[in-house]
Amino acid sequence: MVTEQLAGGDLSRLRQLNALAVVHVLRGRPALTLTELSRDTGLSRPSTEDVVLQLQNQGWLEEVQPASGGMGRPARRYRFRSDAGWVLGVDIGGHTIRVLAADLDGEVRHTVRTPVAITAGRAERLGAVDAAVAECLAAAGLTGADIWATTVGTSGLVDAAGRVVLSVAFPEWTGVHLAQHVGRLVGGTVLVENDSRLAALAETWRGVARYAQHVVYLLAGLRTGTGLIIDGKLHRGFAQAAGEIGALPELGWIRAQEHLRSWTGAPAGTDPDDLAGYVFASAREGDRKAVAVVRRYAKELALGASALVLALDPQLVVLGGGFSRSADVLLDPLRREIEKRCVRIPEILTSTLGDESVALGAVKLSLEHLQEHLFDVRTGVAAPLRPAR
Amino acid sequence: MVTEQLAGGDLSRLRQLNALAVVHVLRGRPALTLTELSRDTGLSRPSTEDVVLQLQNQGWLEEVQPASGGMGRPARRYRFRSDAGWVLGVDIGGHTIRVLAADLDGEVRHTVRTPVAITAGRAERLGAVDAAVAECLAAAGLTGADIWATTVGTSGLVDAAGRVVLSVAFPEWTGVHLAQHVGRLVGGTVLVENDSRLAALAETWRGVARYAQHVVYLLAGLRTGTGLIIDGKLHRGFAQAAGEIGALPELGWIRAQEHLRSWTGAPAGTDPDDLAGYVFASAREGDRKAVAVVRRYAKELALGASALVLALDPQLVVLGGGFSRSADVLLDPLRREIEKRCVRIPEILTSTLGDESVALGAVKLSLEHLQEHLFDVRTGVAAPLRPAR
Structure with a gap:
């Protein structure tokens, strides 16, 4: 069926498929010779040459100059022009x-x-x-x-x-x-x-979630938010409105900030946005009141997180956002509060990507x-x- | 590329693909002639005859007897044996x-x-x-x-x-x-x-959710549960544990039943499991206390439902389970409570599939x-x- 359809079908589409095959084989790899390209794409040698010439003319491939000093004429090698x-x-x-x-x-x-x-x-x-x-x-x-x-x-x-x-x-x-x-x-x-x-998405690409197909990402910072990876794909919902669980008062994300902002251990006149840093710092030094405030914050964060974990059963929860820099004092209480509430406990890791x-x-x-x-x-x-x- | 791979590839796989093409065209349709099958599969006439004979021998297809009385010899027609x-x-x-x-x-x-x-x-x-x-x-x-x-x-x-x-x-x-x-x-x-x-899954197949790719199904009955359809597929989660949002006390599903079981308007000695029916019946007759109990139940159900709607942004919420038979008194309060809490309001429909x-x-x-x-x-x-x- 496939053969017959193609034979009677669109030859320019076949050329496109061949071009895509060459690009696919070359992307993210070192330069290859025509022989290697022919082997890895399954294309005949003449088809390979044909496609490589086309792609070179279009600016997608370039010939890599061989290192001098070898014996005889080295085979020509091509690389994908990532730029x-x-x-x-x-x-x-x-x-x-x-x-x-x-x-x-x-x-x-x-x-x-x-x-x-x-x-x-x-x-x-x-x-x-x-x-x-x-x-x-x-x-x-x-x-x-x-x-x-x-x-x-x-x-x-x-x-x-x-x-x-x-x-x-x-x-x-x-x-x-x-x-x-x-x-x-x-x-x-x-x-x-x-x-x-x-x-x-960044976590699944270059971060701690690279291995996971089901991920709940928590943005923990001056705002609290979430991003969901379901079946390896970013979940947006029917009208792009997914992930708004913070709007439900019962799940604590609206209250979460208040615990941090109630902190009185910072210098007078500190911007309310900066209080969190002081709380985490004091908790790090073992201040009992600060530890208790962090615990209350973690509990509110865990409420919404637990709702997501119970609903979706992710493989992994990622703690990200500005507060993830204080994971040394935040991650343990967060994990304990999630463990209290959930049926199956996912892995819980801290983002390493930082502000980027x-x-x-x-x-x-x-x-x-x-x-x-x-x-x-x-x-x-x-x-x-x-x-x- | 495709052509070359197949030509050097597995001919029995090609025969399989051709057989699948014929089966695909015939399933769920009336009987077709060889000419029609050849047209709809894109296979040549000889290939079509070949595959049909093979499938007939294997018991997948059967020849349909033509109605008598026509002029000349009618073309042979084949149908998929769904049995x-x-x-x-x-x-x-x-x-x-x-x-x-x-x-x-x-x-x-x-x-x-x-x-x-x-x-x-x-x-x-x-x-x-x-x-x-x-x-x-x-x-x-x-x-x-x-x-x-x-x-x-x-x-x-x-x-x-x-x-x-x-x-x-x-x-x-x-x-x-x-x-x-x-x-x-x-x-x-x-x-x-x-x-x-x-x-x-049944709702997306034969029920009210046939048109939707993102669905939150609510099982409302003596137990409260949920089934999630995400991107057209049943969502199970990483370890088959998705949909367990009822375990979170803050989301009301644990308490929901208690409102119905608190009903004192039923005959003495009524099985607690049967009280719900009496509450819905009294609410249907306009009993104010019963209407209030249904509203309290709807509010608890809506809490968990709203968490799911906010998290996933479904196109549709389906009210199913035994209590969906009382949707005439339950659906409106449920909808109002969901509308109070959610950012984008999905369609909310009652299951028509009943107990099956x-x-x-x-x-x-x-x-x-x-x-x-x-x-x-x-x-x-x-x-x-x-x-x-």
Whole structure:
């Protein structure tokens, strides 16, 4: 059936599949000879040569110069040009805008961090985004047209068009059309996604969740949020509104912060946002009252986490967000409170990605978008649509 | 690439794929001629004849006798023999054991219901299962060897081997190895699955959730449970323990029953299990106290439901289980309580499958198993492994 359909079918599609096979074999690997490429793709030698020439002309492959000094003429070797295209990952945080520029292999080549006031309104925050993107492009020697896909991470609920439909974290943020705004600055597709979800995605890509197919990621910081990985995929829900368990008062996430903010052991005049750091520091030094406050915070965090664990039975819970830096005093009480409530206890690990996790997840989502639209044999359009640089 | 691999590849696999293509085209449709089969499969006429003859010899297809009286010799027509194999769906309930026998098209041909005491111990309940399966086989004129796949639904947590690892609903039920027990009675694979999950699956197959990819199913009855459909698939979790949100006291499902059991408006000596019926009946008649009790029950049910809705953002919530028969008084308060708590409100519908939903979901899971292992072009082994009857 398959043979007959193809024989009577679309030969240019066959050429695309062959091109994708060569790209697939070469990506993320050292340069290969035509003989090696023919072996690994299952293509005949003439087909391999044909496809390699096509991909070279399109800018996807380049010939690697052989080391001199060998005997005879060495076989020509080809590598995938991971810098044929670029993606951006943008994290619009409360205090910082982060922009990462990465190549097609996902290697982050440039990072820009721009401070922004937590009180900044919409125009000021968007201005900081513009400046950070421009600075990152300049540092990489790129223009916006060189960017093939960009993902923007933001707090709040985002609709499928890339608009923030509900945000309480930043002033004047509900309603901002981030896809449109950032689309003015860069070429290609602009995706917008909730920051907790991107952080969860980053953990499955480069973090502690690489091995797991079912993950509950906890963003524990000045805000509390979650990102869910189900069956290896980011779970968004029917209308992109999944992961909003914090809205249920009975599950404690609304109250959680209050315990930390009630701390009176910090210097007078300390910003309420900074009290958490003092609590964790005092708990680390063994202060009994601070330990008790951390325990109360952990209990509220564990309530929502336990609801997610009981509902989904994940393999792994990841403690991320700013407070994960204090996992030395937070993780044990959190684990105990989850163990009290759950039927099956998942592994509970601390994120090691630090503050970069949202931006890194944004890079990953951009790459997944390209993978699906350019490189996947089922849906990809392969090389021909992309001009050589 | 595909062409070259197949040409040098496994011809018997190609024959399998062709056989699967013919079976795929014929299943669930009226009889087709060779010309129609050739057109719909994309196979050549000689290949089609070849495959049809093979499938006919194996008992998968049969020739349909043409209506007499036409002019000339009518073209031969073939149909898929949906009775070439059988599946069972078994529901081990508190008061009733249900067994459904269905053909390969999922048409339920025989139904058996056997009463069992809620207080029955392990041996007595398993004895009732044995009797119900035997009665169903006899009614269908089958032996256990005719059954290709069986799914058993039970309350409680079930492990991958088909053992109940935790059950509080029935006496002596934790630890029972249902796959092994039922495997003595029937041929083929025996799957064991949580009953709420099977009821959820039934809703996506033949119930109100047919159109939805993300569904929270609520089993509301003497027990409260849930089955989750995520991305069109039954969600089991990493260790089959998903859906146990009822274990969290803050989410109300443990307390929910108490409101109904506190009802004093029933005749003296009424079994506590039957009080719910009296409450719903009184509420239906406008009794204010009964309406208030239903509202309190609905609020507790809504707490857990809201946690699931907020976490997963389903398209649809289905109210099922025994209490769904009282949806006329229960659905409105439930909807109001969910609307109070959730960010995005899903559709909320009442199950129309009645008491048969678990057994029907069990039939569906059996069919899915056969689909995957016999009929799927990626994983199926196709016809040759199954003997003709």
